[in-house]
Amino acid sequence: MFTGIIQAVASIAALRDQNGLRTFTLDFPEGFCQDLAIGASVSTDGVCLTVTEILSPTRAIINGRETILAGTNNYMGITFEEDCIAAGKKALDEFGTGTTGSRIANGSYALHTQLEQELAQMLGREHCIVFTTGYQANLGMIAGLAGPRDTVFLDADSHSSIYDGCTLSGAKLVRFRHNDAADLDKRLSRMEDDGGGRLVVVEGIYSMLGDRAPLDEFVEVKKKHGFELLVDEAHSFGVLGPNGRGLADEAGLDDDVDYVVGTFSKSVGAIGGYGAGNDPMFDMIRYASRPYMFTASPSPASVATSIAAIKRLQAEPERRERLQKNSARLYAGFSDLGLQLGCDVVSPVIAVTCPDEPSTIAMWNALMEAGVYVNIAVPPGTPNKTCLLRCSVSAAHTDADIDRIIELFGEVVATGVHLAKSA
Ligand SMILES: Cc1ncc(COP(=O)(O)O)c(C=O)c1O
Numbered sequence: 001m002f003t004g005i006i007q008a009v010a011s012i013a014a015l016r017d018q019n020g021l022r023t024f025t026l027d028f029p030e031g032f033c034q035d036l037a038i039g040a041s042v043s044t045d046g047v048c049l050t051v052t053e054i055l056s057p058t059r060a061i062i063n064g065r066e067t068i069l070a071g072t073n074n075y076m077g078i079t080f081e082e083d084c085i086a087a088g089k090k091a092l093d094e095f096g097t098g099t100t101g102s103r104i105a106n107g108s109y110a111l112h113t114q115l116e117q118e119l120a121q122m123l124g125r126e127h128c129i130v131f132t133t134g135y136q137a138n139l140g141m142i143a144g145l146a147g148p149r150d151t152v153f154l155d156a157d158s159h160s161s162i163y164d165g166c167t168l169s170g171a172k173l174v175r176f177r178h179n180d181a182a183d184l185d186k187r188l189s190r191m192e193d194d195g196g197g198r199l200v201v202v203e204g205i206y207s208m209l210g211d212r213a214p215l216d217e218f219v220e221v222k223k224k225h226g227f228e229l230l231v232d233e234a235h236s237f238g239v240l241g242p243n244g245r246g247l248a249d250e251a252g253l254d255d256d257v258d259y260v261v262g263t264f265s266k267s268v269g270a271i272g273g274y275g276a277g278n279d280p281m282f283d284m285i286r287y288a289s290r291p292y293m294f295t296a297s298p299s300p301a302s303v304a305t306s307i308a309a310i311k312r313l314q315a316e317p318e319r320r321e322r323l324q325k326n327s328a329r330l331y332a333g334f335s336d337l338g339l340q341l342g343c344d345v346v347s348p349v350i351a352v353t354c355p356d357e358p359s360t361i362a363m364w365n366a367l368m369e370a371g372v373y374v375n376i377a378v379p380p381g382t383p384n385k386t387c388l389l390r391c392s393v394s395a396a397h398t399d400a401d402i403d404r405i406i407e408l409f410g411e412v413v414a415t416g417v418h419l420a421k422s423a
Helices: 003-018 030-042 082-095 110-123 134-145 160-169 181-190 215-225 282-288 300-315 318-336 357-370 399-414 417-422
Strands: 051-056 059-062 065-069 127-131 151-155 172-176 198-203 228-232 259-263 273-277 349-354 375-377 387-392
Touching (some): 065 399, 082 300, 110 127, 110 273, 181 215, 198 215, 215 228, 318 399, 357 375
Parallel strands (some): 198 228
Antiparallel strands (some): 127 273, 259 273, 375 387
């Protein structure tokens, strides 16, 4: 068996051991698949979660029970808007179910070009390229821009797609401390000018803890050293800024950011990703980017849905206001419960820190039993090896939903379930 599969099975088995459930055997492939099926029927762990029905942006039937969704990144609550669904259906009728190839091979559909133009306009950028997923957008942009002669500076807490983009580029990777512009400054000062390009990548809102890059500080370092700055606005596009463009928009620093990347899988409620910038050579990235060239282009339905959703995000700034209000309500409620939170600013990503993996799993299971779904996040996928119950707030949550989420967290904490398990 391949090493990657053995590692994956072992880590799932470890997680399920801690959860007090039966573990996987290593009889891959039959045993593995069988056990997954059995696991799905006896447990609610994250690996085996079955969502049978989505009732609305904030409700689903999970394992047979109606559940409040508080961990699905549906920030704008836009997944069931009639016009977005109608746009998707129309595209299915007119363009079919799939593109069956990359744009380099099969050409662009009019919808792809329209989405790029509308997005460029919304972002206030000259150029925009649409990718099939947000993950591929980071891969494609970073590896399209940087090559083996260049250096990419990454925040230590960067999303895996950013790390993977850097690996694919072949560039030298330099990590700096999370959100620490002084550390970046130090590393740049130490580096000899080798003639290569220098790209710094930060995120608008960090997906695990919900904190934001101190963009003004990074821009100061940029003025001193001169590098290209790329901001991944995956969790901030549609969410932050007077125009909903993201953190750079909120900070009034659009002009200081060279490239932005984002995804349609969160505030846009579809699937796909984008990169945008003003460099006159920007479109060359299409030909330098394997994740653009060697994969099928986004499906017509998804592209049409994204176009409709992006129009709504621009026309309905009240969604951002509502999201902010809801986030503040949840943040205050959790703070009143005495929960330890991932960051000290109100954010649509609110992460509750738990003492260890067993306690996090116990808490998560108790919350699922109580009827609220949040994300469970444990090392190695978390910053500083923290264990988190990660909530993402939606503009579609009502005050009553938020209060119920707080109440259920309160009830679960009061039972001491996490302390009992970790003792
Ligand atoms: C910061 C960040 N960038 C990129 C992505 C990839 O986006 P997608 O899931 O749409 O491929 C994610 C996904 O969670 C993310 O959190």
